[in-house]
Amino acid sequence: MIIVFICNKLSNVSKGDYSMNTIMKLSSLCCLALCFIAIAAEAAEKPELTALRQDSNINYSQMNFSLFSSLYNLGILNGGMAVKFSAPKAGWKLQAVRAVGWSGYNESTQSYPGDGVFLLEVRDSDMNLLYKFADVQNNYFLSESGPVLGEIEIPAVAVTGDFYVILYDRGTARIGMENNNGTGNSFIYLGGDLVPAERVDPKTNETIGVNWMIEAAGN
Amino acid sequence: MQLYGWDGYNGSAESAPSERVLGLEIRDKDLNLLYKFADSQIPYSNFARNATGIYPITIEVPSVPVSDEFYVCFYDRGAVAVASERLNETSNNSFIYVADGLPSAEKLLPAKLNVNESTVLPINWIMTVVGR
Numbered sequence: 001m002i003i004v005f006i007c008n009k010l011s012n013v014s015k016g017d018y019s020m021n022t023i024m025k026l027s028s029l030c031c032l033a034l035c036f037i038a039i040a041a042e043a044a045e046k047p048e049l050t051a052l053r054q055d056s057n058i059n060y061s062q063m064n065f066s067l068f069s070s071l072y073n074l075g076i077l078n079g080g081m082a083v084k085f086s087a088p089k090a091g092w093k094l095q096a097v098r099a100v101g102w103s104g105y106n107e108s109t110q111s112y113p114g115d116g117v118f119l120l121e122v123r124d125s126d127m128n129l130l131y132k133f134a135d136v137q138n139n140y141f142l143s144e145s146g147p148v149l150g151e152i153e154i155p156a157v158a159v160t161g162d163f164y165v166i167l168y169d170r171g172t173a174r175i176g177m178e179n180n181n182g183t184g185n186s187f188i189y190l191g192g193d194l195v196p197a198e199r200v201d202p203k204t205n206e207t208i209g210v211n212w213m214i215e216a217a218g219n
Numbered sequence: 220m221q222l223y224g225w226d227g228y229n230g231s232a233e234s235a236p237s238e239r240v241l242g243l244e245i246r247d248k249d250l251n252l253l254y255k256f257a258d259s260q261i262p263y264s265n266f267a268r269n270a271t272g273i274y275p276i277t278i279e280v281p282s283v284p285v286s287d288e289f290y291v292c293f294y295d296r297g298a299v300a301v302a303s304e305r306l307n308e309t310s311n312n313s314f315i316y317v318a319d320g321l322p323s324a325e326k327l328l329p330a331k332l333n334v335n336e337s338t339v340l341p342i343n344w345i346m347t348v349v350g351r
Binding site for chain 2: 095115117135136153154
C-alpha cells in the first residue's frame with residue numbers, strides 16, 4: 001500500500017522555530033489516490049512478513065466470494081468479523097492485519113463515500129483484549145473499481161497459541177466473505193460470544209460455512 | 220506531541236470544519252511501528268478553541284520508550300494544514316514518508332513544497348515532542 005504522509009524527525013526542532021517564517025501546507029488528502037492496493041502487488045511487497053490465512057487459501061482472484069457487512073447484512077453495529085489464527089512459532093508477533101474490503105464508490109456521482117470509523121481488535125484464545133485500534137475506512141479500503149486488500153499496520157503484538165483478529169465494519173466498508181469451503185475459523189463476535197460464520201443457501205436451505213477474507217501478518 | 224496547524228476555521232459558520240480523522244505514528248530509527256493512534260481532529264484543533272488561525276495542536280500519548288533516533292509521523296488526511304518552516308537547504312529532519320512500495324532506504328523523502336514546475340522549497344515541519 002502506498003501512503004504519503006507528513007513525518008518529522010525531531011532531534012533538531014526547538015521552540016525557536018516558531019518565530020520563523022511559516023507556511024501552511026495541506027498535504028495528504030490528495031494522496032488518498034495513491035492508497036489503492038492491487039491484491040497481487042500487495043502480497044509481493046511484503047515478503048518479510050508471514051501472512052496467515054484461514055480461508056481455503058486459494059488465490060483471491062480465483063475465489064468465490066462476496067462482500068459482507070455486519071451492519072447491513074445482520075443489522076448489528078457492534079458485531080465483529082472474527083478469525084481465529086494460530087501463531088506459527090514461539091515468539092511470533094502480529095504486525096499487520098490485511099482484509100479484502102471495499103468502502104464503495106458511487107458511479108453516478110463519481111464520488112467516494114464519506115469517512116466512517118471501523119474498529120480492529122486482537123484477542124488471545126481466552127478473548128482477552130491484546131490490542132485495539134479505530135480508524136477511518138477510506139484509508140484502507142478506498143477504490144473506484146472494487147475490493148482491495150487493505151493493510152492495517154499495527155505495533156508488534158506478541159501472540160502465542162490461538163488468537164483472534166476481529167474487524168468491526170460498522171457499515172463503513174464491506175469485507176470479503178468466501179462463500180463456501182468454511183474452515184470453521186471464522187465467526188461473528190457479538191457480546192462476548194463467538195458465533196460460527198455461516199450463510200443459508202436460498203435455493204437449498206442448506207447452511208454453509210463461510211470464511212472472512214482476513215489475514216494476520218507477522219514474523 | 221505538538222504541532223502547529225489550522226483546520227480551516229476562520230470565525231465564520233461556513234468555515235466550521237467537518238469532522239475528519241487524523242493519524243499519528245511513532246516509529247523507531249528503523250521505521251518499525253511503536254505506536255499508532257487515530258482520532259477526530261476536532262478536539263485538538265483551533266475550531267474547538269474558537270481560534271481562527273494557526274494554533275498548537277497537542278496530542279498526548281501513552282509513555283512510549285524510545286532510544287536513539289525516532290520518528291513522529293503525522294497524517295493530516297485533510298483535517299488540518301500543518302505549519303512548516305521555510306529553509307534554504309534540504310532539511311535533515313523533516314520528511315514525507317512513503318510507507319510502502321519502496322525499499323526502506325527510500326521511504327523518507329525530503330520535506331518540500333513545489334512552488335512551481337522548476338522550483339521546490341525545502342521545509343521543516345513545526346513539530347515538537349515532550350517526554351522524560
